[in-house]
Amino acid sequence: MIREIQIENFKSIKKMKLELGRVNVFIGENGSGKSNILEAIALAGAAAGDRLDNEFLFSRGVRPSEPRHMRCALNSEAPSSDIVVSLSSQDKTRVNFVLTHDGRPYSSWKCKSSGEASVILKTSRMLAILEMMLAERETNAPIDSNLAPLSKLIETDRLASAIAELRELERTTEEDDDTELVLKTDKFSSLKSDKSKGVKDLMEFVIFSPENQSLRTFEREGQIEPLGIRGEGLLKFLQVLDSTPSYEDAFLSIRKRLKILGWFDDLFVPASERNSTSKIEIKDRYLSESAGRLDQFSANEGFLFLLFYFCLFSTDLTPRFFAVDNVDASLNPKLCAHLVTELASLAGANDKQAILTTHNPATLDGLDLNDDEQRLFVISRGDEGETKIRRIKQKEGSASDVKLSTAFINGYLGGLPKNF
Known part of the structure; x- marks a missing residue:
């Protein structure tokens, strides 16, 4: 796993260090820089794979823009030329990326040194x-x-x-x-062995932001397999799980977890559809047999989001290290809390490391901050506009019985707007 990340001179980030656990939740007001932290990690992953063209960055969830907007350009100082991202992994490997851009039209970012x-x-x-x-x-x-x-x-x-x-x-x-x-190192090629899993994990890092319509499609040209950043490819992914004996238990586990929705009974990939993978069938326990089953077009979007998250965390087909931006999208507040608890369990069982961002206070109630592998961070802007990060800790026997959701909404944790 990636244990420490240092970022310098990227968008709103002047200089920052954060220490990650297995499941990490970011909160903060809009524009505080949560997504910028994720993009800096994805940029480093692209540099490790020597894939810094805009098309590749976009497919990983980075929002490429003009070089002057990718570098930190706060009022207090002129923007410098280099973006620096350093990461330390659990296997005692540390990598350092120095990224530069010559500013010419149609030019890509370059890893300035071999690293x-x-x-x-x-x-x-x-x-x-x-x-x-x-x-x-x-x-x-x-x-x-x-x-x-x-x-x-x-x-x-x-x-x-x-x-x-x-x-x-x-x-x-x-x-x-x-x-x-x-x-x-020479473009980190020697670090791609099994002895450098942290670097391999970094190279696969993706920022997922699933969207309702994309979750209902088969797959799209150019998406990173097996799942695109908007949720594309989910139906094909289910077909693979259903038709591959080694993933039988994973598929069963996903279907069981979906029963947190009171109306859900089961999920099927019809045998007649396994070649085209254009349809799934969802059994609603309240529907009569004559009404038939739902498909991905008639299912509610909250169900599809849950299905995507459980698939993402449940097998070795998906990246070991990734982020989900706005994990609370389309979900009931109480369901958000339960989802985070479920995802923390799946992450430990399937060796996943995730960063989740959220604006829903209820999401925080699914975290167990007595477990050091579950971490909560507040992202904010400093006096000069720079993005800052602060970890919230809660130890066993804490005197406070206030829920994290209550502490957040009442302003005890920070990360809330102050202008109104």
Whole structure:
């Protein structure tokens, strides 16, 4: 998972650092910069994959605009040329992206340098690994497959000097502290191995903003598979789940979770439709048999939004790291709270990491802030217009019995307009 993100000089963000859990909820007034944070992460993901053209950025949920509007241009200072996004993952890998644009028409953003990455380990462990690499090189022995990705990034001279520095550090200090080894990378190609899951997760990062009409369509040309940012491809996705034995349990789980809607009985992909995937059938327990079943066009939009979210969180077919902008859209307030609880459970079970934005106070009541992997952040603007972020913490045994929704709407958490 991605654990820490630092952003500099992007839209309304001057400089920011945030530490993520598994499920992260952003609240704040309109225009505070919630979506800008998501877009900065998506921009870094596109840079990791060397795909910074506007068409690709748009398909990932970024709103490309003129370079002067992509850079921070607050009144207090002139806009600088570089956007910087740094991310640290759970596997102790850190990557740093420096992005620039020459301002010419039809030009794309570029990753200014090949990039930096770092590995953080205990000094003794780092020394043992580097000594093993050096020994393998001196004897021309095959590189251990587990070390190959890291080995490709270190020149022999740098390897020898790093070993000397670590030996001296080990000799002069009593504690076996963490040591950081900074590496230059070639477009992060060497970091795409299984040993760098954080970078792979970043490259797949998508900002989903499902829309009613898109959820009712089969798929659209150019969408990122399996699910587009507006919800395109949902029907085909259901067909895949229904026709693939290994996803039978996931499909059953999705249908069970949908029963939080009192009228819902079951969901089917008719055998006659499995080739065209143009239709699903939804059984409403209140309808008579003669009335038949609903399809995606006659179903209410709240049902389709729930169906999309459960699909997104339930299988390895979808990204491990993603965002959902306005997760409360089209949903009843109490249902929003229950949805967040369900999504937190699914995220843990299926190794997903998500950032959710919301304007509905009731959504917050689905969070368990005593679980450190569920985190709430308030996004606001500072005195100079810069986007700021603050984490809300609640520990076991807190004296306050006020619901988070009440605390939000009463202004205790912040993130509300102050001009009226």
